[in-house]
Amino acid sequence: MGKKYGPIKSGVKWFKILVAKIVFFVLGRAFQSATKHDPDIKKEISVWREGFVLIMRVLPNGPRMVLEKLNGRLKYRGAKYDDGDLVISFKNIECAFLVLTPQVGAAQAFAERRMTVKGDLGNAMIFTRCLTILLGHLYPQFICRRLVKRVAPMPLKKQMIKLVINVVGIPFGL
Amino acid sequence: MLPSYYEFFNPVKILSGKNALDNLPYELEQLGAKRPIIVTDKGVIKAGLIQVVKSAFDSSGMVIGAIYDDVPPDSSSDVVNQIVAVYRENGCDAIVAVGGGSPIDTAKGVNIVLSENSDDLMKFEGADRLKAPMKPFIVIPTTAGTGSEVTLAAVIKNTAKNVKMAFASHLLFPKIAILDPRMTTTMPPHITAMTGMDALAHSMEAYTCLQKNPLSDAYATAAIKLIAQYLPKAVENGKDMEARMAMANAATMAGAAFSNSMVGMVHSLGHATGAICHIPHGLAMSIFLPFGLEYNLPKTEAMVAELLLPLGGEAEYVKVAAGQRAARTIVLVRKFQQTLFDLCGLPRTLKEAGVPKNKLEEIAKTAINDGTLSFNPEELDLNDALNVLNEAYS
Structure with a gap:
């Protein structure tokens, strides 16, 4: 009898999926807190309508982070919605892992077509600026330099916001 | 690299x-x-x-x-x-x-x-x-x-x-x-000039923006070489079939380049100025190109220096010291603008293009939300955009 041929089921990259889920949670909580405490981020998202839904997800059915604008700030909503006003999709879990770990910046990943955007590009630009500010709150400057085009200065006021986001924002969503 | x-x-x-x-x-x-x-x-x-x-x-x-x-x-x-x-x-x-x-x-x-x-x-x-x-x-x-x-x-x-x-x-x-x-032979001189400058902006931004790659580079530099040689000829004599053919090819190659490597702040500012003040896209590209190259220079000096070869030719490239080539490329772009101004009156500044100064802030606000800015090598915030617009005004 000859060799048998048949379908091969794809595997699952559990570790990278888990990392993406954790980073999405941290990022979601950080955004929630930053839209309360950081005036620059608050100002950026002020143009979004109430109920605006932003989703960052991994294609085809990977983890996702849903943010919804409620009472003037972004609220982390876990994986509540499938679709939104602005949907940023990583083409695969490897692309997401590179950006979320963080080895590659969002602008570079977008330029390399590792991500796609559905929705108004103007809103995507607003989100990119918010993300740049937020990364400054999450990572030390030497990492930020790799992720963003220009690292913003961190005056004392910003240092305090960074402290609040990291100490109470991410753990407690405040 | x-x-x-x-x-x-x-x-x-x-x-x-x-x-x-x-x-x-x-x-x-x-x-x-x-x-x-x-x-x-x-x-x-x-x-x-x-x-x-x-x-x-x-x-x-x-x-x-x-x-x-x-x-x-x-x-x-x-x-x-x-x-x-x-x-x-x-x-x-x-x-x-x-x-x-x-x-x-x-x-x-x-x-x-x-x-x-x-x-x-x-x-x-x-x-x-x-x-x-x-x-x-x-x-x-x-x-x-x-x-x-x-x-x-x-x-x-x-x-x-x-x-x-x-x-x-x-x-x-x-x-x-x-x-x-x-x-393309019926295109009047000023349209020929501004659409040609659009192609030049496509190729130069394609060569310097975030997703430049060896294939888009090849298209971009080939386009620049043709534009440098033939655009003034096409503007001067619209019936010059060789110049028309060269420009059609240059525009197509520049299109293939930027469609893959994308474009940056020259286009962000150009789109915004076009939307608010209704100036033709090619004209906006012509005005903003040297300013965009200059602004991004801290991140792109080596690339802009390389562009001196297709833009200025071998003799020019060899004549200029390595450390001066990027600046010289920008000087040549400005000289190119001047040539087109002399040939057909193509505006060199926003003021000459009839853009009201009181619109600059609105243009800057729109420009920073333009998707092309993602691919620009350098960050450009509202103040930066406004500064560039003021420089380009007169």
């Missing part, structure tokens, strides 16, 4: 040269089409160019299903819907766009609605939203600048919301682009 990762895609068959248009019926037939609709504008009709296209069909046995010649300079979803209706009424089976950016982008919108069998173009706004195979689509450019004949994008106004919507998908590429010098 090679990028860690890049993508490059350009599936458009190019027919380039004297009387290239005569192959149009053959190519349509190869695509399985028998009854194309021609999408064009009044400028093309007025210049008599549609006769050249119609005569290409003589003795081919093929029927032109309809000629839609009412595409406005600023096309919209309403126009797309009208053309879809004409296409369906006349049993057409292919689309031939004849014109500059507006008829080409409109035809792309028509192809989306027809191929997706939809009645709402706006459902497909954004990137990679198309799934259905497209109708046979051929482009015959009548300007040499936009590069739309080899790009995957279209910009069409949403009439209801009065905003411009962008569509991008690899399915939007035309199947064929026909570059026939007869189709």
Whole structure:
């Protein structure tokens, strides 16, 4: 009898999926807190309508982070919605892992077509600026330099916001 | 240096040269089409160019299903819907766009609605939203600048919301682009100049923006070399077939380059200025190009220095010391602007272009939300944009 041929089921990259889920949670909580405490981020998202839904997800059915604008700030909503006003999709879990770990910046990943955007590009630009500010709150400057085009200065006021986001924002969503 | 990762895609068959248009019926037939609709504008009709296209069909046995010649300079979803209706009424089976950016982008919108069998173009706004195979689509450019004949994008106004919507998908590429010098000889000098500068901006930004890659670099530098040599000639003498052919090729190569490596702040500022002050896109590109190159210099000096070779030629490149080449490239771009000003009065500043100074802040605010800014190598915030605009003003 000859060799048998048949379908091969794809595997699952559990570790990278888990990392993406954790980073999405941290990022979601950080955004929630930053839209309360950081005036620059608050100002950026002020143009979004109430109920605006932003989703960052991994294609085809990977983890996702849903943010919804409620009472003037972004609220982390876990994986509540499938679709939104602005949907940023990583083409695969490897692309997401590179950006979320963080080895590659969002602008570079977008330029390399590792991500796609559905929705108004103007809103995507607003989100990119918010993300740049937020990364400054999450990572030390030497990492930020790799992720963003220009690292913003961190005056004392910003240092305090960074402290609040990291100490109470991410753990407690405040 | 090679990028860690890049993508490059350009599936458009190019027919380039004297009387290239005569192959149009053959190519349509190869695509399985028998009854194309021609999408064009009044400028093309007025210049008599549609006769050249119609005569290409003589003795081919093929029927032109309809000629839609009412595409406005600023096309919209309403126009797309009208053309879809004409296409369906006349049993057409292919689309031939004849014109500059507006008829080409409109035809792309028509192809989306027809191929997706939809009645709402706006459902497909954004990137990679198309799934259905497209109708046979051929482009015959009548300007040499936009590069739309080899790009995957279209910009069409949403009439209801009065905003411009962008569509991008690899399915939007035309199947064929026909570059026939007869189709650009009627372009007046100032249009030739500004569309040529659009192509120069495409190639220079493609060479310096975030997704530059070896393939887009090859297209970009080849385009710059042709533009440097032939654009003044085409402006000076519109009937110079060699110059027209060279510029048509340059624009197509620049289009292939930027469609893959994307463009940056020169386009962000240009789109915003065009939207608010209604100055032609090519003119805005011409004005902002040296400022964009200058602003990005801290990140792109080595790349801009390399551009001296295609722009200035070998003798110039060798003459200038390595550390001075980037600055010299920018000087040559400004000299190029001056040459075009001397030849046809192409404005060099926003003031000369009639942009009111009190609009600069609004332009800056719009520019920083333009998607092309993502691909700019340097960060550009509101204050930076305003500073560049003030410099470009006078």
